[in-house]
Amino acid sequence: MRxxxxxxxxxxxxxxxxxxxxxxxxxxxxxxxKNCLKLCLKDGFEGRWFGDNPRKGLGVLVAKPFHIAxxxxxxxxxxxxxxxxxxQCDFLLIAVxxxxxxxxxxRSYIGQLSEAVLNNPQWFASKPVILCGDFxxxxxxxxxxxxxxxxxxxxxxxxxxxxxxxxHFFSELQGQETRPTYYYWHHKDRPYHIDYVxxxxxxxxxITRVEVGTHAVWSKLSDHVPLCVDVSV
Numbered sequence: 001m002r003x004x005x006x007x008x009x010x011x012x013x014x015x016x017x018x019x020x021x022x023x024x025x026x027x028x029x030x031x032x033x034k035n036c037l038k039l040c041l042k043d044g045f046e047g048r049w050f051g052d053n054p055r056k057g058l059g060v061l062v063a064k065p066f067h068i069a070x071x072x073x074x075x076x077x078x079x080x081x082x083x084x085x086x087x088q089c090d091f092l093l094i095a096v097x098x099x100x101x102x103x104x105x106x107r108s109y110i111g112q113l114s115e116a117v118l119n120n121p122q123w124f125a126s127k128p129v130i131l132c133g134d135f136x137x138x139x140x141x142x143x144x145x146x147x148x149x150x151x152x153x154x155x156x157x158x159x160x161x162x163x164x165x166x167x168h169f170f171s172e173l174q175g176q177e178t179r180p181t182y183y184y185w186h187h188k189d190r191p192y193h194i195d196y197v198x199x200x201x202x203x204x205x206x207i208t209r210v211e212v213g214t215h216a217v218w219s220k221l222s223d224h225v226p227l228c229v230d231v232s233v
Contacts, residue, residue, distance in 0.1 A: 001025045001231055005195045007134045007224035010056060012036035015221050022228055025063050030097035030134040032059040050074050058097040076112035081123055088233045092123060096133030110137035114148035117156050124160040132197040139175030162198040165229040169210040179212040182224050188215045197229045206232045
């Protein structure tokens with residue numbers, strides 16, 4: 001199974017063949033429009049779109065034989081649980097795109113994910129969980145927040161027995177990533193790692209490949225590059 005996280009920075013309709021070339025089984029695509037996602041459905045994917053702005057929301061695509069059996073109500077903007085069936089095992093996909101909430105720094109960005117994880121322990125009670133997307137967060141900014149910073153969320157996910165695929169595969173620590181997933185204003189000299197795939201700790205040994213796109217290839221398409229995780233479940 002290949003999981004792909006890519007913030008496409010809108011206009012997915014003219015970029016979607018680049019996404020398809022990555023051969024995703026599960027794709028979480030922040031900043032795509034509702035109409036662009038519909039085009040992907042015509043191309044043979046199953047999917048769901050979430051948002052309050054039809055031009056810019058959170059898209060999720062799955063390829064056959066995977067199937068979105070049920071999509072839950074979005075928590076915050078945007079953290080969405082979906083039951084995925086059709087593969088070797090059923091699992092809960094929690095798609096993430098955190099964003100700024102004007103006038104409420106505590107609930108912006110990683111605060112949204114922290115709130116969703118804290119308030120929904122049932123997500124982690126039965127099925128395996130894959131939680132992934134654009135967190136807009138990194139440990140390097142922990143001191144910018146009094147509570148609910150990046151490290152507290154990572155700790156909470158670890159208590160739910162989830163591990164970051166990237167950090168496990170490359171044996172890197174949070175905040176010390178050597179492969180960026182985001183380039184501020186597309187600038188190569190402003191790199192950050194802010195996109196993540198967390199999966200069950202007991203799947204970590206079955207991760208066969210993790211790929212992070214390069215600035216040279218992807219910077220003309222988006223300020224983010226894809227994060228791809230292959231896991232043999």
